[in-house]
Amino acid sequence: MGDQAQLLPGTLDLLILRAVSLGPLHGYGILLRIGQISGNALLIEQGALYPGLFRLVRQGLLKATWGTSENNRRAKFYELTAAGRKRLREETDNWNRLATAIGLALGAQPEES
Amino acid sequence: MRLLDSIRFRIAVLFQRSQMNAEMEEELRSHIQLRADDLERSGVPRAEAERRARMEFGPGLRLREECQDAAGGTFVESLSQDLRFTLRMLRKSPGFTCVAVITLALAIGANAVVFAALNAVVLRPLDVPRAESLYSIHRVNDNGASLSYPNYIDFRDRNRSFEDLAAYDILTAGLDTGRNPSRVWLLAVTGNYFDALGIQPHIGRFFHSSDERGQNSAPYIVLSHAFWRSRFQEDPGVVGRVVQVNKHPFTIIGVAPPGFRGTILFLNPDFFLPLVNAAQIDSSKVLTGRSKRFLFMTMGHLKHGVSPEQAAADLNSISAHLEKTYPGDFQHITMTLARPSLYGDFLGRPAKAFLTALMLLSGLILLAACANLGNLFAARAADRSREVALRLALGAGRIRILRQLFTEAILISIAGGALGFWGSAMLFGWVRAWQPFPQFPIFLPLHADANVVGVALFLTLASGLLFGAVPVAQVLRTDPYEIVKSGSRSTLGRGVARDFLVVAQIAICAVLVTSSLVAVRGLLRSMYGDFGFEPKNALLVGTVLDMAGYRGDAVPAMQKRMIEAMETIPGVSAVGAVDWPALANGDFSASLVFTDDTTDLRPRNAVATVATLKIAPDYFSAAGTALLAGRGFTWHDSKEAPRVAVITQEFARRVLGSATSAVGRHFKTREGERIEVVGLAEDGKFQNLTEDLRPAMFVPLLQWPSGETWLVVRSKRDPQQLSAAIKDKLRGLDSGLPSFIQTYDEAMNLPLFPSRVATVSLGVLGMMGAMLSMTGIFGLAAYSVSRRLRELGIRIALGAQQREVLRAALGRAVKLLAWGSAAGLLLGLLATRVLAFIVYQATPRDPLVLAGVVLAMSLLGLIATWIPAQRALSIDPLILLRDE
Numbered sequence: 001m002g003d004q005a006q007l008l009p010g011t012l013d014l015l016i017l018r019a020v021s022l023g024p025l026h027g028y029g030i031l032l033r034i035g036q037i038s039g040n041a042l043l044i045e046q047g048a049l050y051p052g053l054f055r056l057v058r059q060g061l062l063k064a065t066w067g068t069s070e071n072n073r074r075a076k077f078y079e080l081t082a083a084g085r086k087r088l089r090e091e092t093d094n095w096n097r098l099a100t101a102i103g104l105a106l107g108a109q110p111e112e113s
Numbered sequence: 114m115r116l117l118d119s120i121r122f123r124i125a126v127l128f129q130r131s132q133m134n135a136e137m138e139e140e141l142r143s144h145i146q147l148r149a150d151d152l153e154r155s156g157v158p159r160a161e162a163e164r165r166a167r168m169e170f171g172p173g174l175r176l177r178e179e180c181q182d183a184a185g186g187t188f189v190e191s192l193s194q195d196l197r198f199t200l201r202m203l204r205k206s207p208g209f210t211c212v213a214v215i216t217l218a219l220a221i222g223a224n225a226v227v228f229a230a231l232n233a234v235v236l237r238p239l240d241v242p243r244a245e246s247l248y249s250i251h252r253v254n255d256n257g258a259s260l261s262y263p264n265y266i267d268f269r270d271r272n273r274s275f276e277d278l279a280a281y282d283i284l285t286a287g288l289d290t291g292r293n294p295s296r297v298w299l300l301a302v303t304g305n306y307f308d309a310l311g312i313q314p315h316i317g318r319f320f321h322s323s324d325e326r327g328q329n330s331a332p333y334i335v336l337s338h339a340f341w342r343s344r345f346q347e348d349p350g351v352v353g354r355v356v357q358v359n360k361h362p363f364t365i366i367g368v369a370p371p372g373f374r375g376t377i378l379f380l381n382p383d384f385f386l387p388l389v390n391a392a393q394i395d396s397s398k399v400l401t402g403r404s405k406r407f408l409f410m411t412m413g414h415l416k417h418g419v420s421p422e423q424a425a426a427d428l429n430s431i432s433a434h435l436e437k438t439y440p441g442d443f444q445h446i447t448m449t450l451a452r453p454s455l456y457g458d459f460l461g462r463p464a465k466a467f468l469t470a471l472m473l474l475s476g477l478i479l480l481a482a483c484a485n486l487g488n489l490f491a492a493r494a495a496d497r498s499r500e501v502a503l504r505l506a507l508g509a510g511r512i513r514i515l516r517q518l519f520t521e522a523i524l525i526s527i528a529g530g531a532l533g534f535w536g537s538a539m540l541f542g543w544v545r546a547w548q549p550f551p552q553f554p555i556f557l558p559l560h561a562d563a564n565v566v567g568v569a570l571f572l573t574l575a576s577g578l579l580f581g582a583v584p585v586a587q588v589l590r591t592d593p594y595e596i597v598k599s600g601s602r603s604t605l606g607r608g609v610a611r612d613f614l615v616v617a618q619i620a621i622c623a624v625l626v627t628s629s630l631v632a633v634r635g636l637l638r639s640m641y642g643d644f645g646f647e648p649k650n651a652l653l654v655g656t657v658l659d660m661a662g663y664r665g666d667a668v669p670a671m672q673k674r675m676i677e678a679m680e681t682i683p684g685v686s687a688v689g690a691v692d693w694p695a696l697a698n699g700d701f702s703a704s705l706v707f708t709d710d711t712t713d714l715r716p717r718n719a720v721a722t723v724a725t726l727k728i729a730p731d732y733f734s735a736a737g738t739a740l741l742a743g744r745g746f747t748w749h750d751s752k753e754a755p756r757v758a759v760i761t762q763e764f765a766r767r768v769l770g771s772a773t774s775a776v777g778r779h780f781k782t783r784e785g786e787r788i789e790v791v792g793l794a795e796d797g798k799f800q801n802l803t804e805d806l807r808p809a810m811f812v813p814l815l816q817w818p819s820g821e822t823w824l825v826v827r828s829k830r831d832p833q834q835l836s837a838a839i840k841d842k843l844r845g846l847d848s849g850l851p852s853f854i855q856t857y858d859e860a861m862n863l864p865l866f867p868s869r870v871a872t873v874s875l876g877v878l879g880m881m882g883a884m885l886s887m888t889g890i891f892g893l894a895a896y897s898v899s900r901r902l903r904e905l906g907i908r909i910a911l912g913a914q915q916r917e918v919l920r921a922a923l924g925r926a927v928k929l930l931a932w933g934s935a936a937g938l939l940l941g942l943l944a945t946r947v948l949a950f951i952v953y954q955a956t957p958r959d960p961l962v963l964a965g966v967v968l969a970m971s972l973l974g975l976i977a978t979w980i981p982a983q984r985a986l987s988i989d990p991l992i993l994l995r996d997e
Contacts, residue, residue, distance in 0.1 A: 027140065028147040046148070047171040050141065050180050071150050075143045076136075 012044065012052050014095060017080065017088040020062065026075035027053060053078060061087050137180055145170055195520040202521065209493065210525065212888060213486055217529025217576065218536065219881055220482035223475045225537040225561075225569045227874075231468045232565055233378075233558045235461075239454045240372040242311040248421055249412035249453035250278075250428060252446045258456065259406040262388070262399075264435065265303075268411065271431045274424035275413035279309035282409045283380065285657065286394045287851040289357035290344070296851055297340075297383040299358075300375055301391035301398065304331070307369075309413050310376070315341075317352035317367025320387050328400065331387040334363045338371040340383040358386070360662045360849075361393040374556065376412065378454040381556045395659050396820060403439055404783070412453045421450040440715065467871060470944075474628065474878050477621045481882065483576045484618035485889045487583030490522065491611055492896045494584035502593040515588055522581025523574065530573030534561070537569075583614070612925075615893055616933040622886035623937020623970055628944055629872075629879025630965045636872040644696060645761075645797015647737030648857035652826040653694055654679075654839055655853040659820035662849075669815055671846070672822050673748070676729055678842040684830040689732030692819040695724075695799045697860035702727075706768055706810075707781040714785055721767045724799045724809035727817045733759075733794065735825040743776035743792030750813040757813065759792035764808035788812075802868060825857070832856050883973055886933075890977035894926040898981040902988060910990035922985035923978050934970040941966070 019025060019033040027049055034042060056062040061084035069075045080088065145166045152162035203210045238244030250268070251258045260268065260280065269278040281302040288297045300306075304322040312319070315338055324331040334356070336345070345351045354365050363386060375382045388408075391398035398407055415424055428448040455461035494501070501514055541559040548555065656675070658668050672690055679688040693702070705719035730746045732738070743759070750757050758780075760768075765775035772793060779787050796806055814822075828835055836854040843852050862869075898905070905918055913921075 026143070026147070028144045045171060046144070046169050050137075050144075054137075054180050069143075069147060071147075073143055073146050073150070074139070075147065076140045 011095075012048070013056060014088070014091045015042065015044075016049070016052055016056060016078075017061065017084055017091070020078050020080050021085070021088055024065075024067075024077040024079040026067075026069060026077050028075070029069075030078065056084070060084075137177070141170070141177075192520070195517045196524070198517060199521045199524050203524070206493075209489065212892075213489060213525045214529045214532060216482050216485060216885065216888060217526055217573075218532035219884075220475075220479040220533070221530045221569060221572055221576070222533030222537045222540075223478055223878065223881060224472075224572055225534055225565060226540055226559075227468065227471045227475045228568045229537065229541060229559045229561065229565045230557075231472055232562070233560065234455065235465050235468060236564065237558075237562075238452075239376060239378075240374070241376070243414060246414045246417075247310070247412060247453060248415060248424070248450040249410050249456075250448050251451045253449050258410045260408045260411055261403050261406045262408060263401065263403045264406075265408055265411055267435055268428060268431055271434075272424070272427050274416060274419045274427045276416055277305050277309040278411055278413040279303050279306040280388070280408045280411040281306060281376065282388065282391060282398060282407055283377075283382070284391065284394050284398070286359045287657070287661070288383070289360070290354075291356075294357075294849070294851060296853060298380065299334075299394075300382040300385045301388045301394065302385050303388050306385070307335075311414075312370065312373055314367040315370045316349055317365070319367055319369075325387060325389045327389065329390050329393055331389055332361065332363045332393075333366045333387060334358065335385040336365060336368045337374065337382055337384055338369055339374070339381060341368045344383075359394050359659060361390075363390075374558075376453050377410070377456060379555050379557065395657075396664065410453060410456065415450075425449050463867070467867075471874055471878075474625060474875075477624065478878060478881055478885065479572060479576055481618045481621040481625075481885045481889075483580045484614045484621075485580075485885055485892070486522075486525070486576075487580035488611060488614055488618075488889065489892055490518070490580055491584045491587060492892070494518065494587055498587075498591060501588060501591055502595075505591060505593040511589060515585060518584060518588065519578070519581045523577040526573050526577030526580075530569060530576075534566075534569045537561070583611075612929060615889060615929045616936065618889050619886050619930055619933025619970075620937035620940060622882035622889070623934045623966065624941040624944055625875075625879045625882025626886075626969050627938055627941025627962070627966045629875040629882075630962045630969070631941075631959070632868075632872045632875040634959060634962055634965075636868055643797075645738055645795050645799075646695060648696075648861055650827060650829050651736065651857040652828070652832060652835060652839070653697060653855055653857050653860050654824040654826060654843075655855075656822050656824070656843070656850055657820060658822055658850075661847060661851065663820065668818055668820055672729060672814060674846055675822070675824060675843065676731070678846055679824055679826050679839065682826075682828075682835070682838045682842065684835070685826055685828040687731050687735040687827045689735030689825040690729035690814060691732055691736070691823050691825060692727040692814070692821045694736075694823045694825065694857070694860065695726065695797060696801070697823070697857070697863065704810075705783045706764075707783075708768065709779040709781060709787065711781055714781065714783060716783075719783075720780075721764070721808050723764055723768075724807060725817075726809065726811050727814045727819050728811050729814050732811070732825060735827045737827070738797065739795045741772075741793045741795060743790070745792055746811075746813045748815070751815040754816075756786050756788045756816060757791045758788045759794050759811040760790050761794050761796045761809045763796050763806050764810055765790075765793060767808045802865065883969065886930075886970070887973045887977045890926055890930055890974055891981070893929070894923055894978045894981035895984075897926060898922050898985045905985055906988050906990040909988055915986055918985055918988075919982055923982055926978060926981075927974060930970065930974045934967070937970075938963070938966050 015034050015038075016030060019030045019037065022033065022037075025033055028046075030053075031044060031046060031049055034044060053062065053064075057064055057078075061081060062078045063081050063084075064076050064078050066074060067077045145163070148166040148169065149159070149162040152165055153159050157165065239247065241247060249258060250260075265278070265280050269275075269280075272278065279302065281300045284299050284301050286297055286299060287294050304320055304325040307314075307319040308321055314335070317335075319335055320331055320333045324333065336351070341347060341351065351365050352367060355362050356365060357363075369385070375385075386394070388398075389400065392400070397405075399405060415421065425448055432446060432448060452461065455464055504514060505511065538561045541561060544557050544559050547557065658671055663671055676688050676690055679685060702725045703722050704725045705716055706721055706723055707714055707719055711718055726732075728746065730748055730750075733740055733745045740759070741762070745759060746757070760775060762772045765772040768780055769775050769778055769790070775790050775793050778790050780790070781787055792811075794811060797809070798804060799807060799809060824839075826835070826839065839854055840852070843850055901922065905922055908918060908921060
C-alpha cells in the first residue's frame, strides 16, 4: 500500500463524478470503482467519501435513489444528473490542462548556456 | 432554477431533519455491511468481518457532523448559535440595544396605530353578512344621500338591481324606562331593515315589513347589544317590556347581535324603531310629501351579478321617470353607489385622504428610524471591524458573518416591533373607550385584527432587513490582513452613503416637524377664527320640545316662555333661540330660494340652496353675530305678519346680485312665498370649518315653527353656576322637559374634531420626527467625536482653540443637519398642500411656520451635539496620549 498517492484537495469530487459516470453505484461501490479505475493508486478513507457525496447531491450534480445491491442489501445508489455530467466534462478538461502545464513545468530542463 | 432548488432543498431539510438523519444512518450502516460482505467473501469470519469494517470506517460522530454540514442540514444549529452570540453582543451594549429597540418600537407603533385607523375606517367592511355587496345610494353632486319616503318607496319597488332596499334616519329622543329619563340616539328604520341586511336577533325578535301597517302601527323597539348591556344589564326579561320614548309607549321586542352597531361607522345607536312610528318621536318625519327628504340613507345588497354601475344606471332611469311624473316635486339627481359605513364619499373621501397622508408620514417615520438604526449599525460594524477581520482570518465565511449581523438586526426589529405593537394595542383600548362628545355616542372601532398584526409583522421584518443591510457593503469590503496588520481601527464607514442616510433621515424628520407646525398653527387659527358668531361666553341649551309632547301652537309659546325665563337669570346679557346652532350639531335645514321674478318654481330654477337658521328675536346679540344693515327680528314678526328674513352677505351676492342694496328687496321660497329682506348679517361658518363660503338666511321661529330649540344664553358668569340656574328655571317651566346644557365651545368639538385629531396626530408624528433627528444627529456627533479623540487631543496639545476643536469635531454633523433641514423644509412645504384638505387654513407660506421649523431644527441640533461637544472640549491630551 506504500505506493498509494495522497489525494490533492478538491480532487475527490472529480473522482466521485467520474466513478459514477460509468453507471449508478452505491457509496461502497464508488470506493471500489475509484480503486479499480486508478489501478489501486488512490486511497480514500471510507468515511471521507460521504460528506463529498452529500455535498454533490446538494449541488444537484448527483441524484440518489434507494435500491438493492448485487448481494441483496438495501443501499443508496448515486447517478449523474445532467449538471453533473457537464461539470465532469469541465473539470476533466481543467484537470488535463493543469496536469499538462504542471508536467511541462516540472519536466522543463534549465537552458544551458 | 438552481437557486429555487436549493431553497426547496433547504426547506425540506428543515422539516425532514429526523428522516434525513435516519436515512444517513441507514446508508452508513449499509456501507459497513457491504464491506463486511466483501471481507467475509475473502475468508474472514462474519463477526470479525463486521468488527473490521466498522474500524475501517472510522469514528462516527465527527463524520456525521461533516455529513450534516455537507448536506446543508446545519441551518437550525447555526441559527441558534447566531442567536446566542447576538444576545451576548446585545447584552454587552445595553445602551445601543435600548435606543434601537425604543426607536423602532415608536416607529412601528405609530405605523400600527395609523394602519389600524385606516383599517377600521376604510378597509374593513361593516359587520354584516356579505358586506361586499352592500351599497348605499348617494347623489353625485353633493354626496348627500337623503330621500323622501315616497321617493324611497319608488326606488325600492321599481329597481331591478337590489335584493331589497332599506332606509333609515338618525334621531334623538327622550327615553323613560321608569326612572331617570335620558337622551338617546336611535335609528328609525324601514320594516325590511334587518331582513335586507341579513341580521338575526340576539334574543327576542326583529320587526319586519309585515309589521308596517300604516302610520304609528308598529310601536316596537329593538335594543342594540351595547345599550342592552349598559342600560338593562343584559336582562333577558327586558323583552316584552313597555318603555316611553318621547312619552309614547313602545314595546321592546328584541336585542340586536353584539357585532351589529348600525350601518354607519362612528355612531352607535342605542336602539332601532320602525320608521312608520318615527313621527311620534319627531313630528317632522312624515311619510307623505315627496319633497321632505329626511331619510338619512338608503342601502341594500346588490343582486348577484349586478355591478354597481348597472345599479346606478337603473336608479337614474327611475329618477328620470320620477321627474317626469312629479315635475313639481322631484328634482332630477344623478345617483351613484358607495359604501354606507362612511356616508359614501362625504366622509369617506376626506377620511381616506387624511389617513393615507398619515400613513405616508408614519411610513416616513419608519424610514427615518431605519436610516437612524442603519447608521448605528454601520458605526457598530466599523467598531467591530477588528473582530470581523479576525473571524475572516480564522476562516469564517463572509456569508456567515453577514448572517450574524442580520440576526442582530432582525432580533432588534422583532423586539422593537413587539414592544410597539403592544403599545399600540393598549392605545386601541383607550380609543375605543374614548367619548369625546358628551352629546354624541361616537365609537372609533380600532382593533388589532389579523390585517393589523400582519402589517406590523411585515414592517418589523422589512425594517430589520433594511437597516441590517446598511453595513453589508462595509463587511464585504473588509480586508482582514490590512486591519489585523495595522492594528488600527478601520476608517470604514465614512462613506458618502452614510452621509446621505443622515441627510435623508433629517430631511424626513424636518418634513414631519414642518407639517406638524403647520397643523398646530392651523388649529390655533381655527380656535380664534371668525365664525360669524362668538362662541366665547355663550351657553347652548338643547331642548327638543317634541320629546316633551309639545305640539302646534304650544311650541312657540313654550319657546317664548323659556327665553323670557332665561332673561331673568342675573348676569345674562342676551338670550336667543335657534333650531340648529351653527358649527355645533351640523345638520341645519337647507332651503331652495328663487329670485323674485321667477314664476316657475321648479327646483332646477332655484338660484341657490341656502342654510336656513330659524331664530328667536334676540338671537343676533346672544350669538354675537353682527348685523351690518337693516334690523333683526321682534316678537311681532309672527305668523300673521309679512314674511321676513335676515340674509348673509354671501346670500345677497348670490341671489340679489349685491350686498349694498339688499335690505328691502324680496326673494321667493319653494312654496312661492315672497320674503322681504329686512337685515343683512355677516357671513359665517355653518357646518364645518373648512367649508367654502355658503349663503345663509335667518328667519323668525314664529314664521317657521320648529320643535328643535337651542337656547343661546350669553353671559360672563361661570358656566357651571349658570347651567345650574338654567336647569332650575327650566324645571320650573316643565319638569318633564329633557335638556342638555354645554358651552358653545364644547358644542364645537364635533366640527372641530377632524382638525383636532389631525393636529394631535401630526403633532405626535412631528415630535417623533424631532426625536429621531435628535438621536440621529447625536449618534453621528458622538460617534465622530469618539472616533477622533486622538486627533482632537493632538490638536488641543498643539494649541487649537475651542472653536477650532469644535469645528473639527462637529463640523460635518452640523453641515449634514443644515442640508437635511433645508431639504426637509422644502418637501414639508409641498406636503402641506395635502394637509390643506383637513387642517383649517393650513398654509405653508406662513413666516411663523418657516421660522418655527428653522428654530426647531437648530434647537434639536444644538441639544443633540451638546454632549459630544462637551466631550470634545474636555479632552485631556495628556491622559489620551499616555493611554495609546
